[in-house]
Amino acid sequence: MHILAILGSRNPEGQTACACDALLSGAASKGATSEKVFLATCQLERCRQCEDNGWGLCRTEGRCIIDDEFDLITEKLRNADVVVFANPVYFSGLSESMHAYLHRLGRIGWIREDARPGIEGKPVIGIAVAGGGGAGAPECVHPV
Numbered sequence: 001m002h003i004l005a006i007l008g009s010r011n012p013e014g015q016t017a018c019a020c021d022a023l024l025s026g027a028a029s030k031g032a033t034s035e036k037v038f039l040a041t042c043q044l045e046r047c048r049q050c051e052d053n054g055w056g057l058c059r060t061e062g063r064c065i066i067d068d069e070f071d072l073i074t075e076k077l078r079n080a081d082v083v084v085f086a087n088p089v090y091f092s093g094l095s096e097s098m099h100a101y102l103h104r105l106g107r108i109g110w111i112r113e114d115a116r117p118g119i120e121g122k123p124v125i126g127i128a129v130a131g132g133g134g135a136g137a138p139e140c141v142h143p144v
């Protein structure tokens, strides 16, 4: 089993990475392999809402017109058996990099049926790491 961990924190030594590592090391003890992607350090634009009507190639071709690391990350996601989305709670929600990635993934994964293989039905684990006592975590994942 291969696990792709997508992190919305940029800190490989931070709390989000630490929680993610605990999960991955448990999985590794049962033979799983894994890779981590730190979204904030990737070249990743936000959705451009390309056309005046708000649509774009995502609607007609099931792909994104922006030439950055989105396709590379999404190819890794398609090839993984399980995906972990690990996110530090920012302003009671997802981090900016996680928002950017999920908004674009949503456009290609939800609009066109032919773009869904490898995305739809994928087992997903969500991790939210809040500051203080951790009470912000449920708020963060509620709208996802």
Ligand SMILES: Cc1cc2nc3c(=O)[nH]c(=O)nc-3n(C[C@H](O)[C@H](O)[C@H](O)COP(=O)(O)O)c2cc1C
Pocket (backbone or CB within 6 Å): 009, 010, 011, 013, 014, 015, 016, 017, 088, 089, 090, 091, 092, 093, 129, 130, 131, 132, 134, 135, 136, 137
């Ligand atoms: C910009 C920013 C906004 C934050 N907003 C919240 C928040 O609304 N609620 C909360 O509980 N923690 C908040 N925090 C704290 C982080 O969620 C917490 O420190 C988290 O552990 C950081 O993860 P990291 O160590 O992987 O960077 C915020 C931190 C930052 C940098």
